[in-house]
Amino acid sequence: MADQMTVSKASGDFGGLRMTKQRQVVYDVLADLGPKHPTASEVFVTAKERMPSISLATVYNCLETLTGAGAIKQVNIDREASRYCPNLQPHAHFYCTGCDQVFDIGLEKGADASSIWALPSGCLIEEMNVAMKGVCGTCPKCRTANGHS
Amino acid sequence: MADQMTVSKASGDFGGLRMTKQRQVVYDVLADLGPKHPTASEVFVTAKERMPSISLATVYNCLETLTGAGAIKQVNIDREASRYCPNLQPHAHFYCTGCDQVFDIGLEKGADASSIWALPSGCLIEEMNVAMKGVCGTCPKCRTANGHS
DNA sequence: CTAGGTGCAAAAGGTTTGCGGTTAA
DNA sequence: TTAACCGCAAACCTTTTGCACCTAG
Numbered sequence: 001m002a003d004q005m006t007v008s009k010a011s012g013d014f015g016g017l018r019m020t021k022q023r024q025v026v027y028d029v030l031a032d033l034g035p036k037h038p039t040a041s042e043v044f045v046t047a048k049e050r051m052p053s054i055s056l057a058t059v060y061n062c063l064e065t066l067t068g069a070g071a072i073k074q075v076n077i078d079r080e081a082s083r084y085c086p087n088l089q090p091h092a093h094f095y096c097t098g099c100d101q102v103f104d105i106g107l108e109k110g111a112d113a114s115s116i117w118a119l120p121s122g123c124l125i126e127e128m129n130v131a132m133k134g135v136c137g138t139c140p141k142c143r144t145a146n147g148h149s
Numbered sequence: 150m151a152d153q154m155t156v157s158k159a160s161g162d163f164g165g166l167r168m169t170k171q172r173q174v175v176y177d178v179l180a181d182l183g184p185k186h187p188t189a190s191e192v193f194v195t196a197k198e199r200m201p202s203i204s205l206a207t208v209y210n211c212l213e214t215l216t217g218a219g220a221i222k223q224v225n226i227d228r229e230a231s232r233y234c235p236n237l238q239p240h241a242h243f244y245c246t247g248c249d250q251v252f253d254i255g256l257e258k259g260a261d262a263s264s265i266w267a268l269p270s271g272c273l274i275e276e277m278n279v280a281m282k283g284v285c286g287t288c289p290k291c292r293t294a295n296g297h298s
Numbered sequence: 299c300t301a302g303g304t305g306c307a308a309a310a311g312g313t314t315t316g317c318g319g320t321t322a323a
Numbered sequence: 324t325t326a327a328c329c330g331c332a333a334a335c336c337t338t339t340t341g342c343a344c345c346t347a348g
């Protein structure tokens with residue numbers, strides 16, 4: 001049972017990052033929207049409901065800062081707008097073309113995402129990004145797409 | 150020994166695709182620039198040397214069409230401009246921050262890129278994209294970056 | 299108090315599109 | 324012949340930036 005208390009990380013605890021109200025709101029929105037993997041614009045919409053004065057540029061700035069601080073992750077799928085993800089575990093992203101949603105996909109027990117690749121010796125991976133596309137087969141739209149009438 | 154005669158794929162053989170001079174030039178440029186993983190702009194520069202009348206929009210259109218036909222692959226690393234790749238084998242891309250190059254990374258013998266992920270049952274992968282970032286450790290710049298004076 | 303963050307508006311960069319003329323099949 | 328494609332320029336969308344004001348520490 002993973003910790004569900006991610007609604008509001010203790011203020012001022014992002015590795016010495018100066019915690020402004022805007023950054024807190026942006027982080028909280030992302031934690032609340034959690035598995036929706038919202039884009040910057042989508043974060044902006046919800047953030048503006050909670051803090052009407054916030055600007056889109058600030059949302060971008062906050063997302064970049066939080067990403068740099070390692071508090072969140074940026075997710076790029078194709079050329080679409082970046083999405084953001086509060087899940088810090090190593091995982092892949094699966095974009096379902098049926099329901100237009102993004103799912104986090106964890107590693108199989110004991111699996112290692114880098115050992116399957118024939119890396120030239122000396123290569124040092126600092127970051128790996130795995131994005132999949134397909135149909136999830138469980139959502140209503142996908143069942144239809146899969147021919148379950 | 151893989152077939153190296155990729156300089157110019159027989160005209161009109163991209164799965165029934167209408168083969169225009171522009172598409173042929175774009176494909177040839179990509180095949181020639183091969184492992185450089187050029188961006189659309191870079192393809193445009195070389196294509197224009199061979200066919201001065203070609204336009205950037207056409208290069209984009211051709212790259213998109215060729216990608217759709219499965220003749221080439223589009224490679225997205227972070228938010229940078231898309232790169233294109235004539236290598237149709239399953240492989241990952243490694244971007245070296247030291248020498249600013251992109252390398253193709255093949256799978257280890259017998260490895261399977263999807264089986265390491267704990268996919269919900271019913272999930273059907275149609276496409277997988279693996280991008281890594283780091284230092285390759287072999288180019289001069291990387292050796293410097295790695296502290297080899 | 300002040301370094302750093304914010305809001306705004308404008309710019310940048312990559313990519314797509316609309317349209318009249320052109321061309322492969 | 325003609326549906327599909329090209330070249331051009333303008334539009335589009337996401338993201339970044341410059342600058343004056345504001346605020347957390």
